[in-house]
Amino acid sequence: MPLRARGTGVGLADRLQAYLPRIVLSPTIAAAAVFIYGFILWTIWISMTNSGLLPRYELAGFVQYVKLFASDRWWVASRNLAVFGGLFVTFCIIFGLLLAILLDQRIRVEGALRTLYLYPMALSFIVTGTAWRWILNPGLGLERLVRQAGLESFTFDWLVNSKMSIYTVVIAGVWQSTGFVMALFLAGLRSIDDAVIRAAQVDGASLPRIYARIIVPTMRPVFFSAVIILTHIAIKSFDLVMVLTGGGPGYSSDLPATFMYTFAFTRNRLGFGAASAVMMFMAVMAIIIPYLYSELRVRRDG
């Protein structure tokens, strides 16, 4: 009798032990199911209703999307994202790669320089945006500096010029993220086998040629990662625009992220805001799912 009792006791403990990881993990699984997937579905639902100030849950089809695509402001925000995203990604990669290559030439104070290039990444976009807002200030900032230096007719009013305001976001964004891209490329450069380079040197190839023909092409995965990450940052960009231009003048520097915030939370057009959020979500997924797929596949193969 005692033996059997002991026997079932062990069996239960064993079974509990076997299920313990699942039990411990279950709160996270539940949280992800509800707060990620459930909430995404919820937002999609709201986007298909006539919700205004308060959510209403009778489905109304695609009216909000029809309104969204008819909205001039949405297209301004989308075009801005294309302009901002394109320039932001391009300049970050050019400057990041350049700095990485230059830093890779046995620089004596490399550590210190790297620290300087990368510190903006530790700061909030709100903090650095505040600084750029002041530097780009049309009255007292850069404009005054250049005028005092002798160029009396110099004007620099991009911050309040609705044709140029989105480019101030590019300037601040590139400044903030270049160091990070440099770090990615530097890590990539360091992982290249020196034997390949030495062999090319023995063959008499010049250093720029070695970089252009051998080193940079082998870093294709790093380029790929950098483009994905930067595009992802660009689509999510919100803080920088809010502090730098507030989306203005007018709505000339709106991005989808600020567009969504404005309509969902300050103008109380929930259905409309939700529709723009769903569009953002789909844009990100279109980029991320192939990326994740390729990353995970590579890992499994390797």
Add this chain to the structure above:
Amino acid sequence: MAERPPTRAPVQPGAVAGRIFLYGILVLAALYFLLPFFVMVTTSLKSMAEIRTGNLVSLPREITFEAWREAWGSACVGVQCEGIKGYFYNSIRMAIPAVLISTAIGAVNGYIFSKWRFRGSEVIFSLLLVGCFIPFQVILLPMARTLGTFGLAQSLTGLVLVHIIYGLALTTLFFRNFYVGIPDDLVKAARIDGAGFFRIFFRIILPISAPIIVVTIIFQMTQIWNDFLFGVVFTGGDTQPVTVALNNLVNTSTGVKQYNVDMAAAIITGAPTLLVYILAGKYFLRGLTAGAVKG
């Protein structure tokens, strides 16, 4: 990132000019990155009178800490004129529990996803990973409703919860990737000796986790402290974190614009993460690249 042993770029006598040119560009780049910070510091130490007459890069003729005092204790953020100190404390009260809890849960999750895999765990992990990438706009409205339902709207507790929930995917990823590199035999041997799930975690896994704990805490601290979106949506009035307060201060259109106070407030807001970066830059970078090259 280890320093490369001296193998590349053989130094030839004729290359000296090239080296000078190289260093010139690198120093120029450093100055460019430093410029905004330099402008922030010098502007914050000037009086408004001096700002109106001087220029962006001029050093303060007379150093005054008046702007710092005002930014901390008496500048107007919205309708209240008590400076950003209250919001700074809010950020501390938000960041500490959010960072610690999300890191702790992430450690256990990562341990399961690497050492206690079960049927379907890889799929669950991939599904969780998506949580790192979603644009948070797509969950804001339901979250606001849910927090309201539970009486947590506009509260710091609600904000902490939000940070924990949406930080979990990344902290789990960090720990999982670290534990994957630890030999399975270590865990198997302990299991044969009769050690259970928690015993192995606390006795074997946790003691060797110090580096990844540091990386995760630093990464989460930076993310959560610097967050603006969740703060501006889920808090209001005197529960706002400091980033939101700074934005309100900078974007206040009433009264005379005090750029020196803006700059002092911005430096105060950025100080904690900047300090962490200076003290533990190596770990910061590791988190950044781990968080970037996900999977």
